[in-house]
Structure formats: structure tokens, C-alpha cells
Amino acid sequence: MLKRMMMSGVVGLGLAAAAAAPALADTLQDVIDEGKLTVGVKPDYAPWGMRDASGQLVGLEIDLMKDLAKRISEKAGKEIELELVAVVASNRMEFLEQGKIDVMMATMSDKPERREVVGIVQPNYYSSGVAILAHKDSGIDGWDTIEGKKICGIQGAWYNKDHGLKNGAEMIVFKGVPEVEAAVLDQRCVGWLYDDSAFIPRKVNEPEKWADYAIATPVVADVPWGAAVRKDEINDPIGQELSAAIIDWHKSGMIAELEEKWGIPQTQWVLSMQQKCLAGDKICDAVRDADE
Missing domain, CATH: 3.40.190.10 (Periplasmic binding protein-like II)
Structure with missing residues (x-):
């Protein structure tokens, strides 16, 4: 996490800029090297993200992020720790920009103006x-x-x-x-x-x-929700890994299963996305087309 945090240091110092460049180049490799994936999630949006009786962050989105860490662990051949950072609507994009988190999944509506700030990957994972x-x-x-x-x-x-x-x-x-x-x-x-x-x-x-x-x-x-990486990393390995995971979650029906687990009434959007992804609809690929 240290290398990723360096990019939020003093702007204008050549040394700091040079040190930040490798972290920006491949956050996924940094995650693997350090053995830790840091994710921003909501602590106040039950049951997608909330604290349990012991104060631990739990919920549907946390379960998805645990699966993402597991996927990276399997590809890396080593255990990747999942560090959860509580964020709210007013700071979630800022935390991502500043390098405090590697990935953000925090009930964020996918809006064009937000794509100008962070890298919202394709496809979306939920909707409201x-x-x-x-x-x-x-x-x-x-x-x-x-x-x-x-x-x-x-x-x-x-x-x-x-x-x-x-x-x-x-x-x-x-x-x-x-x-x-x-x-x-x-x-x-x-x-x-x-x-x-x-x-x-x-x-x-x-x-x-x-x-x-x-x-x-x-x-x-009605607006779909987007998970995000830093804007300039949307096509980098960390963005590709997140996108591939979301596609698999839709195809496998994992999101629908988690709705049931967390007592969320089944949503038509989730069922529709599963059908579209299994059918190879372009809305469920890793590239955002101009009309999406």
C-alpha cells in the first residue's frame, strides 16, 4: 500500500512523481507483491455494506469483494489479504483518486460525470x-x-x-x-x-x-451501480480483473444468490443481466460502447 499512497504526496517534487509512476503503472502487481487488496465499501447501506454486532464490515458488496480477493489469490498463487476501508458518498471517489484504496464498490450510481473522475468498469453490477x-x-x-x-x-x-x-x-x-x-x-x-x-x-x-x-x-x-478503479487504470490489469469478476458474477448467478442471502427481494435487473451475460449481450462485455 505504501507505493500506492505515494501518489498523494507533494505535487511538483520530481522524486515523488517518479516514485508514484510505477504504482500507477500496475496496481494489480502492487497488490500481489504486497499481498493486500484495499477496497472502499459502505458501512451505512444495509445490507450491501454495514457493520455487524462486532463492528466488522459485512454485506453483499463485501462478499463480492471477498470473491475478488480470492480470484486474485488464485491467479497469484499466494494469499491476498482483503483490507476494507469504510467510505461514504462524499469521499468514496476522493479516496480512490488519492490512492487510499485500490478498488471502490460502494453503492455508487454510474453517472457520466463520475466517469470523468474515476474509472467505472464495464459492466455494472447492480441497479436502483x-x-x-x-x-x-x-x-x-x-x-x-x-x-x-x-x-x-x-x-x-x-x-x-x-x-x-x-x-x-x-x-x-x-x-x-x-x-x-x-x-x-x-x-x-x-x-x-x-x-x-x-x-x-x-x-x-x-x-x-x-x-x-x-x-x-x-x-x-433507475441507474445502474458501478465499481471503480482509478480513472487511468480502467484498462490496466486491475480494471480488467474487476471487470472479469463482475461478468462472472452475473453469469454464475452469484449476485442473485447474495440477494437471497441478505434478505433482498429478487430484482428483475439482476435476473435480466444474468440472461444477457449468458447470451453474450454487449452490455456484459468488458468494453463500454458509446451507446452504453
Whole structure:
């Protein structure tokens, strides 16, 4: 990890720049040489990424990253340790750019502007839309009814502006999900603007806790999620390894199996991707075409 961290050192010093160059050239080889893959994951997006009773990071995305480390271990002929680094929406791309992590899988929507910052590999691995989970007494029954209402959100989420502020909501943003949950349940805001994928397992797995809340708007802006490496490494071995793993996860049905393991209702997008990948659809290859 030391070599990879050097690229975040003092800009302009020739020595630092020279030392950073080899790390940028082949992060996968650095991972193999050092015996450790460092991955950024969410600690606040159950059940994709969360902390268990002992404080360990667990979840669907963590299981996928464990499999990635296992794949690299098998190819390297040595054990590759998986180091998990907790990230949030507001710092996940920054951590990747700075070399604090090698790979990022953190419930990130694949948006064109984000591809300008980090290397989102092809294909995507999951998908979700945007909705508002609202209290039964909120008076919210569609996007046109949130004007003037206090709506909670997460710092750095693109839809705070596109679907909250643009519809006249008074957005109250927090750094992480636990803070939002507390504010919603304390009724400091009447609704929660977030991914529908986060609401569904809560309603399924904690029905009493969320009995007074329901998805009160149509689900809009369905956007696939992307895993990422540094922008200039998308076609390098580390990017290729991540892309190949995602293709295999779709073909094997592993993601659908993990949905069941973590109590997530089966999603049509995941089933559709498995069918497309098995059929050789271009959406499931390692190259992003202009129309994708």
C-alpha cells in the first residue's frame, strides 16, 4: 500500500512523481507483491455494506469483494489479504483518486460525470432507482407533493438536487445513513430521499420499525451501480480483473444468490443481466460502447 499512497504526496517534487509512476503503472502487481487488496465499501447501506454486532464490515458488496480477493489469490498463487476501508458518498471517489484504496464498490450510481473522475468498469453490477420513503401522515403521495416539506438526504447524493430541490423540497442532508434514519424516525423530516433499494429491505426485514412508512413517490431515474478503479487504470490489469469478476458474477448467478442471502427481494435487473451475460449481450462485455 505504501507505493500506492505515494501518489498523494507533494505535487511538483520530481522524486515523488517518479516514485508514484510505477504504482500507477500496475496496481494489480502492487497488490500481489504486497499481498493486500484495499477496497472502499459502505458501512451505512444495509445490507450491501454495514457493520455487524462486532463492528466488522459485512454485506453483499463485501462478499463480492471477498470473491475478488480470492480470484486474485488464485491467479497469484499466494494469499491476498482483503483490507476494507469504510467510505461514504462524499469521499468514496476522493479516496480512490488519492490512492487510499485500490478498488471502490460502494453503492455508487454510474453517472457520466463520475466517469470523468474515476474509472467505472464495464459492466455494472447492480441497479436502483430514486424514491421517497415517507411517514403515513406526511401528505406525500407523489413528487409534486414534496414542495415545502422537510426531506432528509445523504451528503453528496446527486438526486438531492435533481429530485429534491427541483421539486421544492427543503433538503436536510446528513453525512451517513444512521443519522438520516434517526432524523426520519424522530420525524425531524417527513420523508427520506434515497435509493429504493435501501427502502425495500428495511420494509421486509424490519416491518415493525418501518410500519408507519411507505414509498410515497414513483421510483424514477433507475441507474445502474458501478465499481471503480482509478480513472487511468480502467484498462490496466486491475480494471480488467474487476471487470472479469463482475461478468462472472452475473453469469454464475452469484449476485442473485447474495440477494437471497441478505434478505433482498429478487430484482428483475439482476435476473435480466444474468440472461444477457449468458447470451453474450454487449452490455456484459468488458468494453463500454458509446451507446452504453
